Amino acid sequence: MKAIYLDAFSGISGNMMLGALIQAGVPASWLEEKLRELPLGADAFVMRAEEVRRNGICSVYVEVVLPETAEHRSGHHEHETHVHRTMKDIRRMIDQAGMPSRVRENALTVFQAIAEAEGRVHGRPSDEVAFHEVGAVDSIVDIIGTAWCLEYLGVERIFASRLNTGSGFVRCAHGIMPVPAPAVADLLRQWPRFCYGAEKELTTPTGAALVTALADYSASLPDGFAVQSISYGAGTWELELPNVLRVYLGEYRGQAKKEPVLLETNIDDMNPQIYGYLYEKLLDAGALDVWTTPIFMKKNRPAHQLSVLVDSSCREACADLLFRETTSIGIRVIPIDARLEAARHMAVVETRFGPVHCKVSAWHGQLTQVSAEYEDCCQLARKNNVPLKAVQREAIHAFHARIGGEPYEKGGLD
Known part of the structure; x- marks a missing residue:
């Protein structure tokens, strides 16, 4: 699977992440076009990406310039404005943009991590927290921009090193705060960190949330990681x-x-409308798959067998949902000896209707399946007033034309 490893020896911020991913191959013009789809207004920001050198290292520096702050820039740019938005505002904005599901979920996961950290710091429910720096346009660009970059590159797994937090004090919306700032300290409660090299904030709230919400810790490059390229995203200061x-x-x-493990329970007395809601909750909690099977129970009573495939790390959270959300009073826990998975990554293809993400699967190095992202195809079918199957078919053929092969019969579309 496609993966990245974040070596944060000098900390991490949102613009550093964007810069590194742009140098890794994401076109800055494509990214800005995607970000323009956000309901922020045509003149809400200008994104600049330029090649710079930090201690002789060629890197990309990304700056989000806002109309009201063009004359006042200092520190990491996440602290330049103080627009207040709640988590509800952020969700509404992302939903209105109509982005692919994985972009949406990655972005919301990062925002939720910050909301919960800020809520703990200020003693308020996460949905009621009014974001300051993180609710501002520049940080929205950083988080959603990163989610788009991961999608473009087809990244399915993220690893990250210890984080260099920096030291000293920083000025933020609530005044002078120690480094790491309270929200960063909360986000990094269980993440290895260190302090070296500068009395400045080297890891920002956005940077900390991107790592803790999306990445797995690894002290160095993980075993089995085959490096294809190395890129660098520049921070603001010369250190x-x-x-x-x-x-x-x-x-x-x-x-x-x-x-x-497989969690199973038989249910014969629950409103079937609950199943759709329950599926979403279980998948959000980490379930790998969820399905129901019609069965007959004792006294020949019609029922459903609810099955939930989970990793052991998510077992308790999913079991808790089953007891809270269903009428079940007992769950079977069935160990699974093994689970075989084809390698997967996402690829973007251009069609006459617009760009479509395709999920590409391979087994032992051989292409086995290509499927066009459903939400992308639906959006383009509506926009162009054409049949959904036409968009799907063209996306599949565009992918195979790009690699110079014929459509794999099993994954083809009639």
Whole structure:
């Protein structure tokens, strides 16, 4: 699977992440076009990406320039404006943009992590927290822009190193705060960190949330990580140490230690409308798959067998949902000896209707399945007033034309 490793020896911020991913191959013009789809207004920001050198290292520096702050820039740009938005506002904005599901979920996961951290710091429910720096346009660009970059590159797994937090004090919306700032300290409660090289904030709230919400910790490059390229995203300041985020892009062939289990329960007395809601909750909690099977129970009573495939790390959370959301009073836990998975990544293809993401699967290095992203195809079918199957068919053929092969019969569309 496609993966990246974040080597944060000089910390991490949102613009450092964007810079590294742009240098890794994401076209800055494409990214800005995607970000323009956000309901922020045509003149809400200008994104600039330029090649710079930090201690001789060629890197990309990204700056989000806002109309009201063009004359006042200092520090990491996440602290330049103080627009207040709640988590509800952020969700509404992302929903209105109509982005692919994985972009949406990655972005919301990061925002939710910050909301919960800010809520704990200020003693308020996460949905009621009014974001300050993180609710501002520049940080929205950083988070959603990163989600789009991951999608473009087809990244399915993220690893990250210890984070250099910096030291000293920083000025933020609530005044002078120690480094790491309270929200960063909360986000990094269980993440390895260190302090070296500068009395400045090297890891920002956005940077900390991107790592803790999306990445797995690895002290160094994970075993089974085949590096294909190395890129650098520049921070704002010139420091004694290179103020860059180093990103390794490659294929991860290692096997994570997973212990899948199957949770099963038979239900004969629940409103069937609940199942759709329950599916979403279980998948959000980490379930790998959820399905129901019609069965007959004792006294020949019609019922449903609800099955939930989970990794052992998510077992308790999913079991808790089953007891809270259903009428079940008992769950069977069935160990699964093994689970075979084809390697997968996302590819973007251009069709006459517009760009479509395709999920590409391979087994032992051989292409086995290509499927066009449903939400992308639906959006383009509506926009162009054409049949959905026409968009799907063209996306599949565009992918195979790009690699110079014929459509794989099993995954083809009639």
